[in-house]
Amino acid sequence: MAVPNDSPVRVRIAPSPTGFAHLGTASTALYNLLFARQNGGTFVLRIDDTDLERNRPEYELLIDESLRWLSLDWDEGPIRQSERLDIYKEEAAKLLASGKAYRCYCTADELESERREAQAAKRPYKYSRRCLTNPPDDRSEFAVRFRVPGGDVTFTDMVRGEMRFDSDLIGDFIIVKSDGYPTYQFASPVDDALMKITHVIRGEEHLSNTPYQLMLIDALGYERPQAFAHMPLILAPDGSKLSKRKHPESNLMLFRDLGYLPEALINYLALLGWNPGTEQELFTLQDLERAFSFARVQHAGARFDWEKLNWLNGEYIRRLSVDELTERLKPFVPQVDEDTLRQAVPALQTRMHKLAQAIDYLDFLWTDPAVPALDGDAAQRVKGAIEAVRDVEWQPEAIEAALEKAVADSGVGKGKFYTPLRDVLTGKKVALPIHYCFGLLPKQVALARLERATRVTA
Numbered sequence: 167m168a169v170p171n172d173s174p175v176r177v178r179i180a181p182s183p184t185g186f187a188h189l190g191t192a193s194t195a196l197y198n199l200l201f202a203r204q205n206g207g208t209f210v211l212r213i214d215d216t217d218l219e220r221n222r223p224e225y226e227l228l229i230d231e232s233l234r235w236l237s238l239d240w241d242e243g244p245i246r247q248s249e250r251l252d253i254y255k256e257e258a259a260k261l262l263a264s265g266k267a268y269r270c271y272c273t274a275d276e277l278e279s280e281r282r283e284a285q286a287a288k289r290p291y292k293y294s295r296r297c298l299t300n301p302p303d304d305r306s307e308f309a310v311r312f313r314v315p316g317g318d319v320t321f322t323d324m325v326r327g328e329m330r331f332d333s334d335l336i337g338d339f340i341i342v343k344s345d346g347y348p349t350y351q352f353a354s355p356v357d358d359a360l361m362k363i364t365h366v367i368r369g370e371e372h373l374s375n376t377p378y379q380l381m382l383i384d385a386l387g388y389e390r391p392q393a394f395a396h397m398p399l400i401l402a403p404d405g406s407k408l409s410k411r412k413h414p415e416s417n418l419m420l421f422r423d424l425g426y427l428p429e430a431l432i433n434y435l436a437l438l439g440w441n442p443g444t445e446q447e448l449f450t451l452q453d454l455e456r457a458f459s460f461a462r463v464q465h466a467g468a469r470f471d472w473e474k475l476n477w478l479n480g481e482y483i484r485r486l487s488v489d490e491l492t493e494r495l496k497p498f499v500p501q502v503d504e505d506t507l508r509q510a511v512p513a514l515q516t517r518m519h520k521l522a523q524a525i526d527y528l529d530f531l532w533t534d535p536a537v538p539a540l541d542g543d544a545a546q547r548v549k550g551a552i553e554a555v556r557d558v559e560w561q562p563e564a565i566e567a568a569l570e571k572a573v574a575d576s577g578v579g580k581g582k583f584y585t586p587l588r589d590v591l592t593g594k595k596v597a598l599p600i601h602y603c604f605g606l607l608p609k610q611v612a613l614a615r616l617e618r619a620t621r622v623t624a
Contacts, residue, residue, distance in 0.1 A: 175207025211243030292337030359388035425521025535593025
């Protein structure tokens with residue numbers, strides 16, 4: 167979408183600190199950042215923290231940490247709604263004074279009774295406006311309701327085109343709760359207006375909120391955002407909506423803990439719901455800034471695909487230098503010294519699709535495996551390996567050459583020769599190449615494990 171030159175782009179994300187950082191938050195942040203960077207605009211982080219019961223400061227820290235991990239850096243903020251309550255009170259007072267909002271004294275039981283009546287009559291529920299026409303005079307506790315003016319609400323969506331909603335189907339809704347805190351439907355558009363947000367880019371689940379929020383902006387006399395973009399939902403692998411409670415892949419920090427590279431996850435998130443229109447699949451953040459367009463965003467939700475993410479992450483791992491991959495692996499295998507880890511990287515790099523896999527490949531370095539019981543032939547092959555490597559330089563290449571000669575002398579294939587060696591050294595059926603299993607261990611440790619195994623026969 168073309169943006170007027172005289173209108174500096176301002177976009178925002180507005181996560182709520184009511185749980186762990188969500189994958190959808192990162193996705194929304196990415197699209198906002200790309201649009202801002204393409205247009206020389208400003209990306210704002212706002213924290214929608216007016217839910218007193220569910221907000222936690224540690225959740226806000228997780229939002230900050232996860233966005234920084236992904237290098238989705240904001241230009242302004244964080245701006246917290248909890249620090250702007252006086253602003254919302256002033257805006258609500260304007261609406262009350264102009265008759266565009268009114269006090270509602272109805273109890274929860276009375277409102278539930280209205281809903282049951284509508285349900286019994288098989289009609290959509292709308293508030294009866296009893297407190298607009300005949301408010302009780304014996305109550306002091308109230309919420310504030312917006313008086314829906316009626317008529318169509320239209321706006322431009324950069325993904326879905328021109329949108330139209332019939333506000334006659336919307337009942338008067340609460341904008342300030344009885345505890346004095348604003349609802350999301352009120353605080354969000356007020357902030358968007360006062361922060362001069364030009365483009366609201368958010369998830370598809372907010373599409374139905376837009377007419378509510380535009381009616382409020384109009385009633386307050388503020389300028390509307392130029393456009394909206396409601397991005398497709400990220401769906402769980404089974405096609406259901408991604409849920410914090412049901413789907414572990416919704417937890418953004420899970421990906422860091424499993425060893426997905428932030429640049430690979432950014433690449434994958436961009437492709438969830440957006441198609442570049444070419445065969446290219448690997449995109450840096452800078453590539454995305456050049457290539458991204460709302461014109462190629464799909465309407466339907468995009469299923470999360472672990473296999474595709476694993477492939478992408480593996481490609482990024484293989485593009486790293488030995489030194490860079492060594493640095494990134496350190497937090498996952500702190501038991502391994504840097505020189506040994508650097509020596510292991512060439513073998514790890516071709517086998518991993520996530521960094522945490524290094525633990526399974528390398529834990530034999532700090533964990534003494536159980537001693538397998540060998541039959542006589544296997545024990546002889548282990549003794550042959552001991553003799554072959556005892557006096558060689560303790561490097562994988564030299565060890566490999568010595569073992570190749572021992573295999574040739576044994577008269578059996580590599581698989582049969584190496585299998586007991588792998589079991590003895592690592593205790594695993596799947597491991598790094600055998601010369602790495604030898605060379606990464608201190609020489610005396612490797613030989614001791616082998617010699618010990620020759621004394622335990624089946």
